[in-house]
Amino acid sequence: MNPFPFKSVLTLLLSGTLAMGSAHLAFADDDDDDDERGREKSGWFDSRETLAPVVNATYSEECGACHMAYQPGLLPPQAWAQIMTPDALANHYGDDASLSEALRTEISAFLGANATDVAQQMAPSGASNAGAASGSLPRITESTDFKREHDEIPARLVTGNPEVGSFSQCNACHRKAAEGNYDERWIDIPGHGPWKD
Amino acid sequence: MKRQLAIVLLSASTLILPATLWAADPAAGAAGWTKEYPQADGSAARSCVTCHGRDLTQPGRQANTGKVIEPMAPSVNSQRLTDPAKIEKWLTRNCRWTLGRECTAGEKADFIAYIKTQ
Numbered sequence: 001m002n003p004f005p006f007k008s009v010l011t012l013l014l015s016g017t018l019a020m021g022s023a024h025l026a027f028a029d030d031d032d033d034d035d036e037r038g039r040e041k042s043g044w045f046d047s048r049e050t051l052a053p054v055v056n057a058t059y060s061e062e063c064g065a066c067h068m069a070y071q072p073g074l075l076p077p078q079a080w081a082q083i084m085t086p087d088a089l090a091n092h093y094g095d096d097a098s099l100s101e102a103l104r105t106e107i108s109a110f111l112g113a114n115a116t117d118v119a120q121q122m123a124p125s126g127a128s129n130a131g132a133a134s135g136s137l138p139r140i141t142e143s144t145d146f147k148r149e150h151d152e153i154p155a156r157l158v159t160g161n162p163e164v165g166s167f168s169q170c171n172a173c174h175r176k177a178a179e180g181n182y183d184e185r186w187i188d189i190p191g192h193g194p195w196k197d
Numbered sequence: 198m199k200r201q202l203a204i205v206l207l208s209a210s211t212l213i214l215p216a217t218l219w220a221a222d223p224a225a226g227a228a229g230w231t232k233e234y235p236q237a238d239g240s241a242a243r244s245c246v247t248c249h250g251r252d253l254t255q256p257g258r259q260a261n262t263g264k265v266i267e268p269m270a271p272s273v274n275s276q277r278l279t280d281p282a283k284i285e286k287w288l289t290r291n292c293r294w295t296l297g298r299e300c301t302a303g304e305k306a307d308f309i310a311y312i313k314t315q
Contacts, residue, residue, distance in 0.1 A: 066259050066264055067264055093261075095294060097290065098289060098290055099286070
């Protein structure tokens with residue numbers, strides 16, 4: 001079972017932002033079960049399940065312009081909140097991703113409602129909570145779980161690979177990343193091919 | 198009647214004045230497009246070419262992520278310059294990133310005039 005959608009529903013219901021039309025609602029029943037929380041600590045990286053695809057058109061357009069639109073479930077809500085402040089958007093990992101206030105509010109609500117629950121987040125290592133400077137923004141690729149899954153991949157296939165550039169370009173290697181599917185079957189590293197370990 | 202007309206004209210010109218639309222100069226936009234801005238931290242100099250390329254009828258590449266950017270020239274990409282809010286959003290971002298400051302209304306008008314000719 002994939003713990004991630006259950007937690008999202010909780011957040012979704014709590015925040016009352018129901019306009020997103022997310023398939024997560026289908027899981028709403030399981031959500032009141034507090035026992036689930038303890039068992040779900042392992043996080044989605046170990047779940048071998050498909051992440052809920054991105055279903056918000058505004059989010060896909062705005063946050064998919066420079067890189068793939070990362071599934072909200074890839075980070076906990078407080079990380080998205082840090083990323084979505086006006087200052088952080090203007091200093092976005094070395095780029096400028098500033099948004100109008102209307103778009104910023106809409107996207108923040110979507111991310112807040114669909115992010116991973118704190119209880120099973122991948123604790124970002126090295127990412128400080130200090131604020132808006134681009135160097136300190138949280139990263140999916142800095143999380144312990146991410147690093148564990150990717151520690152055997154040599155740099156020449158990533159930063160040394162012009163068709164990849166960095167680990168942030170999930171979809172360069174995960175052919176179904178846009179659909180939230182990171183299953184090993186769909187890995188195809190440019191210039192290298194499928195991954196066999 | 199006359200008075201109303203005067204007001205209309207007045208407000209119209211105050212709207213247009215800051216944008217200096219009548220003076221939008223494609224040649225200045227073209228020069229601005231390739232102008233390089235050296236970076237204090239020693240990283241590669243930046244220009245509009247960095248992501249969009251010199252030939253606007255060809256696709257570009259987002260320098261920081263590698264993502265392909267569809268051609269900027271309206272002659273080959275009819276989606277371009279169709280949404281004022283989108284234009285404004287990207288000019289704000291791209292000027293800040295490339296020039297290190299926001300562009301003036303005149304500079305923006307020049308860029309758009311240039312892109313339109315492509």
